Amino acid sequence: MNSEFLILMKQEMGVTLILFILLFLKIWDGIKENGILLHLINVLLLLNFLLGFVLNQNGELFNGMFATNSLRVMEKSVLNLGTLIISLQAYDYLKSHKHLLEFFMLLLSTLLGMFFMISSNNLLMFYLGIELSSIPLAAMANFDMDKIKSSEAAVKMILSSAFASALMLFGISFLYGTSGTLNFQELVSLITGSPLQVFALLLVFSGFAFKLSAVPFHLWTADVYEGAPVAVTSYLSVISKAAIVFVTLSSLAPLFSHLNEMWYHLLFVTIILTITLGNIFAIRQDNIKRFLAFSSISQVGFILLGISSGTATGATSAIYFLVVYIFSNLGAFGVIALLSSQTGKENISDLKGFYQTNPLMGWVLAISLFSLGGIPPTAGFFGKMFLVTAGAAKGNYVLITIAALNMVISLYYYLRVVKAIFMDKNETPVEPLRGSLSLRLALLICMIGVVGTGFAGGFFEHIYQLAAK
Amino acid sequence: MNASTMVFYILSAVILGGALLSVTAKKIFRAAVFLLFSLIGIAGLYFYLNYEFIAAVQIVVYVGGIVVLIIFSIFLTHESGRDMKEPSMISNLFAVFACCFAAALTYLFIKEEHFNATPNPTLEPSARNIGTQMLDITRYGYILPFEAVSILLLAAMIGCIVIAIKLKPKE
Numbered sequence: 056m057n058s059e060f061l062i063l064m065k066q067e068m069g070v071t072l073i074l075f076i077l078l079f080l081k082i083w084d085g086i087k088e089n090g091i092l093l094h095l096i097n098v099l100l101l102l103n104f105l106l107g108f109v110l111n112q113n114g115e116l117f118n119g120m121f122a123t124n125s126l127r128v129m130e131k132s133v134l135n136l137g138t139l140i141i142s143l144q145a146y147d148y149l150k151s152h153k154h155l156l157e158f159f160m161l162l163l164s165t166l167l168g169m170f171f172m173i174s175s176n177n178l179l180m181f182y183l184g185i186e187l188s189s190i191p192l193a194a195m196a197n198f199d200m201d202k203i204k205s206s207e208a209a210v211k212m213i214l215s216s217a218f219a220s221a222l223m224l225f226g227i228s229f230l231y232g233t234s235g236t237l238n239f240q241e242l243v244s245l246i247t248g249s250p251l252q253v254f255a256l257l258l259v260f261s262g263f264a265f266k267l268s269a270v271p272f273h274l275w276t277a278d279v280y281e282g283a284p285v286a287v288t289s290y291l292s293v294i295s296k297a298a299i300v301f302v303t304l305s306s307l308a309p310l311f312s313h314l315n316e317m318w319y320h321l322l323f324v325t326i327i328l329t330i331t332l333g334n335i336f337a338i339r340q341d342n343i344k345r346f347l348a349f350s351s352i353s354q355v356g357f358i359l360l361g362i363s364s365g366t367a368t369g370a371t372s373a374i375y376f377l378v379v380y381i382f383s384n385l386g387a388f389g390v391i392a393l394l395s396s397q398t399g400k401e402n403i404s405d406l407k408g409f410y411q412t413n414p415l416m417g418w419v420l421a422i423s424l425f426s427l428g429g430i431p432p433t434a435g436f437f438g439k440m441f442l443v444t445a446g447a448a449k450g451n452y453v454l455i456t457i458a459a460l461n462m463v464i465s466l467y468y469y470l471r472v473v474k475a476i477f478m479d480k481n482e483t484p485v486e487p488l489r490g491s492l493s494l495r496l497a498l499l500i501c502m503i504g505v506v507g508t509g510f511a512g513g514f515f516e517h518i519y520q521l522a523a524k
Numbered sequence: 525m526n527a528s529t530m531v532f533y534i535l536s537a538v539i540l541g542g543a544l545l546s547v548t549a550k551k552i553f554r555a556a557v558f559l560l561f562s563l564i565g566i567a568g569l570y571f572y573l574n575y576e577f578i579a580a581v582q583i584v585v586y587v588g589g590i591v592v593l594i595i596f597s598i599f600l601t602h603e604s605g606r607d608m609k610e611p612s613m614i615s616n617l618f619a620v621f622a623c624c625f626a627a628a629l630t631y632l633f634i635k636e637e638h639f640n641a642t643p644n645p646t647l648e649p650s651a652r653n654i655g656t657q658m659l660d661i662t663r664y665g666y667i668l669p670f671e672a673v674s675i676l677l678l679a680a681m682i683g684c685i686v687i688a689i690k691l692k693p694k695e
């Protein structure tokens with residue numbers, strides 16, 4: 056304990072510290088200028104991100120309630136980077152917002168929850184982490200105070216996440232009842248596949264599927280994404296999803312390793328439904344936030360495909376894909392945030408002729424969509440390729456064929472947006488948008504990420520080294 | 525059948541009867557009151573198992589807090605005096621099916637499961653022990669979840685205040 060405790064929990068400590076600094080700034084009320092506050096917050100978030108690169112150490116605390124290793128530290132750094140990019144992108148939106156500090160307090164508490172969840176080695180901490188990362192998010196979905204749709208999004212989010220938590224808690228209680236322990240390491244050997252434990256797996260998996268918005272638990276996603284402010288939508292679709300996938304990889308899949316037959320069948324059905332239905336609904340959308348919501352559902356299907364292989368390569372490809380997905384999705388959301396905050400338009404039909412007036416932004420959006428669709432040479436191509444290759448290792452070609460067919464369908468709707476940007480004629484295209492410096496910086500980071508991650512060959516190897524340990 | 529088993533069956537009857545009346549009641553306010561009985565029955569079950577602390581929490585939080593909250597919100601949002609709409613025959617039928625299925629499933633689970641797990645560590649569940657453990661940083665201490673819950677409450681309060689607060693319009 057003592058100093059070891061500070062080092063092992065450094066990222067959690069960092070987030071909590073920033074949380075309290077913001078709380079005191081709110082009470083002090085000394086800085087009236089939102090712009091200065093935002094820059095200050097971004098610097099703090101940057102420092103917190105950098106914290107992931109120093110003093111890395113493996114270990115356990117609180118009798119195994121909290122465990123950390125280099126892979127978990129890296130996962131947390133990825134989430135930190137994503138949060139920083141979102142914060143940079145939200146500059147224009149938050150500059151005039153009355154509750155700027157509260158926005159970040161809630162954001163950071165959800166981030167803390169995700170960190171606890173990733174580091175949890177115990178069902179109790181894991182459950183608390185999930186709650187901490189979803190309840191404040193519902194309040195954040197309501198941050199467009201004067202829009203009724205935003206409130207609707209918040210209500211739908213809180214109800215669906217309460218339902219998911221209830222399912223998961225029911226499953227956890229069965230696990231505890233049959234094994235008498237909450238500790239993951241002790242549980243693994245005690246989960247032998249009695250009917251009650253299989254039922255528990257089903258319940259816990261359903262809770263996860265809710266949070267991941269995998270079909271058939273996806274119904275809340277589109278409404279919440281559409282109603283929430285763009286900054287919150289991007290946070291929901293990228294950061295909270297990534298955190299859940301990380302936990303699935305590091306805790307859930309190993310926990311039920313004795314039931315891997317069941318686990319694979321569950322994933323098999325979920326993957327097919329998720330990829331196919333996500334795609335079919337994405338084709339029909341005109342609102343770009345709804346469009347990205349359904350496209351993200353289908354992306355989750357691909358991530359699950361990588362997870363289903365159950366190997367270190369599968370885990371690595373899922374993590375790699377998530378990093379790429381963070382960059383590409385945030386690139387798209389950054390442009391949408393700018394469009395929405397300056398013109399209030401959020402439809403694909405408004406993007407017609409976008410290239411004539413905003414060539415640079417048009418390219419950024421197009422490259423992001425290319426990466427989401429998996430077109431080379433963007434990193435999205437490599438991400439999808441690794442995922443499908445890892446999924447194919449099981450030799451289930453039905454699954455792979457369906458996934459591959461769906462990749463073709465997804466190209467159609469991503470390219471439909473690109474066509475609207477570059478080729479469609481429009482008499483009254485969107486006027487030239489002027490993004491703030493921090494937004495442009497965020498988009499630059501995203502573009503470097505989208506192109507660079509694909510070519511930095513050592514990155515995949517690096518994750519593999521960490522995951523294989 | 526000895527006295528202890530009798531008590532168990534009486535408590536179960538209160539819980540299940542309260543729950544059944546709660547879902548079949550015509551007036552929503554009555555449904556909330558029947559729910560109250562069901563929850564008190566569960567508290568009784570905890571007493572029966574000698575978990576006094578959890579029984580007290582059950583009464584304070586669920587019976588005292590949550591049901592009162594439900595009743596308040598019924599008064600605020602719903603015309604509590606009016607009868608609710610009669611559910612259709614089909615939904616009644618499916619509800620009965622669902623109940624039978626759930627009962628059968630539960631029976632099968634319990635029949636198959638041996639429940640030989642012993643809680644680790646075995647501790648007297650007294651309020652003193654629970655309190656000490658919750659703030660304990662040594663073996664089997666629960667200080668970390670305790671702190672995480674405090675952050676969760678802080679965040680929930682901030683969220684509520686932000687949503688509920690009405691700022692005066694600037695002149």
